[in-house]
Amino acid sequence: MSSGDVETRTRILDATVRMLEEHRGQGVRMGDIAKEAGISRQAVYLHFASRAELLVAATKYLDEVLDVDRRLAPSRAAKSGVERLALYIEAWGNYIPEIYGVAKALLLAQETDEAAAAAWKDRMLAMRDGCRAAIEALHSDGDLAPEWTPQRATDVLWTMLSVRNWENLTGECGWSTQQYVRWMKLLAKRTFVEESE
Amino acid sequence: MSSGDVETRTRILDATVRMLEEHRGQGVRMGDIAKEAGISRQAVYLHFASRAELLVAATKYLDEVLDVDRRLAPSRAAKSGVERLALYIEAWGNYIPEIYGVAKALLLAQETDEAAAAAWKDRMLAMRDGCRAAIEALHSDGDLAPEWTPQRATDVLWTMLSVRNWENLTGECGWSTQQYVRWMKLLAKRTFVEESE
DNA sequence: TCTCTAACTTGACACCGTGTCAATTGACAC
DNA sequence: GTGTCAATTGACACGGTGTCAAGTTAGAGA
Numbered sequence: 089m090s091s092g093d094v095e096t097r098t099r100i101l102d103a104t105v106r107m108l109e110e111h112r113g114q115g116v117r118m119g120d121i122a123k124e125a126g127i128s129r130q131a132v133y134l135h136f137a138s139r140a141e142l143l144v145a146a147t148k149y150l151d152e153v154l155d156v157d158r159r160l161a162p163s164r165a166a167k168s169g170v171e172r173l174a175l176y177i178e179a180w181g182n183y184i185p186e187i188y189g190v191a192k193a194l195l196l197a198q199e200t201d202e203a204a205a206a207a208w209k210d211r212m213l214a215m216r217d218g219c220r221a222a223i224e225a226l227h228s229d230g231d232l233a234p235e236w237t238p239q240r241a242t243d244v245l246w247t248m249l250s251v252r253n254w255e256n257l258t259g260e261c262g263w264s265t266q267q268y269v270r271w272m273k274l275l276a277k278r279t280f281v282e283e284s285e
Numbered sequence: 286m287s288s289g290d291v292e293t294r295t296r297i298l299d300a301t302v303r304m305l306e307e308h309r310g311q312g313v314r315m316g317d318i319a320k321e322a323g324i325s326r327q328a329v330y331l332h333f334a335s336r337a338e339l340l341v342a343a344t345k346y347l348d349e350v351l352d353v354d355r356r357l358a359p360s361r362a363a364k365s366g367v368e369r370l371a372l373y374i375e376a377w378g379n380y381i382p383e384i385y386g387v388a389k390a391l392l393l394a395q396e397t398d399e400a401a402a403a404a405w406k407d408r409m410l411a412m413r414d415g416c417r418a419a420i421e422a423l424h425s426d427g428d429l430a431p432e433w434t435p436q437r438a439t440d441v442l443w444t445m446l447s448v449r450n451w452e453n454l455t456g457e458c459g460w461s462t463q464q465y466v467r468w469m470k471l472l473a474k475r476t477f478v479e480e481s482e
Numbered sequence: 483t484c485t486c487t488a489a490c491t492t493g494a495c496a497c498c499g500t501g502t503c504a505a506t507t508g509a510c511a512c
Numbered sequence: 513g514t515g516t517c518a519a520t521t522g523a524c525a526c527g528g529t530g531t532c533a534a535g536t537t538a539g540a541g542a
Contacts, residue, residue, distance in 0.1 A: 118530090
């Protein structure tokens with residue numbers, strides 16, 4: 089536990105993140121992760137009770153490493169609702185590709201596993217909070233198009249910015265991350281921001 | 286094969302659709318379908334080589350029963366691009382809830398199965414065609430906002446209207462199908478239609 | 483040095499769902 | 513009767529997760 093080399097738990101998490109990254113979150117088995125971490129499959133279970141628990145821990149671990157809060161700071165410091173919305177989309181759009189592997193694995197596990205579903209939902213609700221904050225900022229500036237309630241606009245923005253949509257646009261449609269950020273900003277602006285003339 | 290009662294194949298397809306509907310596309314096993322159809326699990330394999338093949342057949346079967354073409358006719362007959370876009374969203378938005386169970390099952394199978402993935406992709410490309418046609422109509426009316434190329438607008442509309450997004454809005458956000466149709470129309474209009482003043 | 487403990491290893495096994503195989507039944511056609 | 517075809521029953525392989533028991537290894541404390 090207090091040995092000189094890196095804790096096994098951390099080695100497992102590193103291996104998990106690396107493997108999921110590499111295989112885009114699919115087809116990575118417990119045994120593969122163990123091998124990558126240089127330990128036996130059973131040893132993984134000494135640290136994580138199940139695959140779902142490991143995935144949840146890996147997600148949390150990655151969030152710390154990538155420092156979500158720092159990335160969202162510019163958005164929170166925005167001087168206007170319009171700016172805040174744009175900066176939020178920028179931060180999120182650049183974050184997705186970095187977490188994609190792990191997120192995808194959790195997304196898949198979620199379909200069959202209770203714990204994974206709860207963890208995913210939790211993260212998505214946190215993300216929704218960012219959307220809500222941006223919409224609220226827009227609203228209190230009087231710049232939210234009058235057809236929308238803040239609630240409804242949040243629902244839509246949140247849905248627009250889902251990982252699945254990023255996946256579709258960058259995968260099926262062949263967009264780059266830059267294009268994604270650029271056009272999602274345009275989409276959000278046209279959809280939610282009242283034209284002032 | 287030519288007996289008086291309904292062909293077993295059709296009974297299986299009916300049972301599949303019914304079960305998937307009922308369980309929202311999740312946790313339905315081959316044995317459950319067989320039981321529902323009143324035959325043995327193995328008999329299902331006499332008609333469909335694999336679960337994926339059964340799902341693909343069920344999707345096709347449901348499409349015939351629900352008559353997609355008829356539903357899309359109003360959209361195709363629209364007098365303007367703006368109208369076409371709205372009618373397309375309306376047709377599609379009202380179609381999704383009817384196919385959701387089967388679609389969801391195929392969507393899940395697709396993550397692990399080649400054939401299911403191909404079938405799903407195929408259907409989604411057909412759906413994309415509808416999006417493209419609506420955007421083209423808008424474009425040739427000169428009503429597509431100048432920031433968008435038809436291609437990019439199609440990508441976005443197609444992504445917006447995904448089953449996953451419908452799932453999120455009606456599930457997590459608690460929208461009704463009517464609300465979905467209404468607000469998606471608004472979203473599409475604000476996003477793609479150039480304001481003429 | 484001996485011993486205790488904790489982390490880890492090896493190997494076997496249960497569980498589940500899919501898909502396969504072989505032997506059998508029952509009905510209808512010629 | 514004989515052939516055939518759809519369906520049945522029951523057994524089994526496979527892959528991946530998770531469990532269990534027994535054995536190994538290394539470090540800490542007496």
